[in-house]
Amino acid sequence: MLNSNRLASxxxxxxxxxxxxxxxxxxxxxxxxxxxxxKAAQAQLWNEAVFRWKQVxxxxxxxxxxxxxxxxxxxxxGKIDEAVAAYQRATELEPDNxxxxxxxxxxxxxxxxxxxxxxxxxxxEEEESPVGE
Numbered sequence: 004m005l006n007s008n009r010l011a012s013x014x015x016x017x018x019x020x021x022x023x024x025x026x027x028x029x030x031x032x033x034x035x036x037x038x039x040x041x042k043a044a045q046a047q048l049w050n051e052a053v054f055r056w057k058q059v060x061x062x063x064x065x066x067x068x069x070x071x072x073x074x075x076x077x078x079x080x081g082k083i084d085e086a087v088a089a090y091q092r093a094t095e096l097e098p099d100n101x102x103x104x105x106x107x108x109x110x111x112x113x114x115x116x117x118x119x120x121x122x123x124x125x126x127x128e129e130e131e132s133p134v135g136e
Contacts, residue, residue: 033059033066044076052076067096071103078110083117086110 040055053076059069074089090107097103 029062033062036062037069040072044072044079047079049076049079053080065096067093067100067103070096071100071106074106074110083110083114087114 036055036058040052040059043049043051043055053073056069056073056076059066060073063069070089070093074086074093077083077086077089087107087110090103090110093103094100094107
């Protein structure tokens with residue numbers, strides 16, 4: 004009986020250790036993708052940056068920073084609808100983040116001002132540059 008309990012304890016300990024390693028590996032992988040994406044964005048290789056930030060989201064679908072940064076990249080590529088969707092998701096994940104809300108609002112204003120959605124009504128809010136992290 005003692006051997007069964009000891010074996011069960013060892014099995015639980017191994018599972019805990021392995022799950023901790025998986026989290027560490029995911030964190031390292033996310034950081035590597037982020038760093039690559041940031042370098043790509045700095046070099047204005049926006050498609051590569053989008054690709055890398057999508058890899059971050061594949062590993063962690065709740066990464067608001069990655070969604071915001073994809074929004075910045077999509078804007079740079081002129082893909083405004085995709086940018087709005089990415090900013091929207093970032094603000095859903097972190098509603099208190101003022102930078103994400105600012106990017107989302109600014110991008111929607113850009114759409115209205117440009118008449119993309121058929122709304123040519125002028126707005127008094129100033130457009131600002133996207134805020135990446």
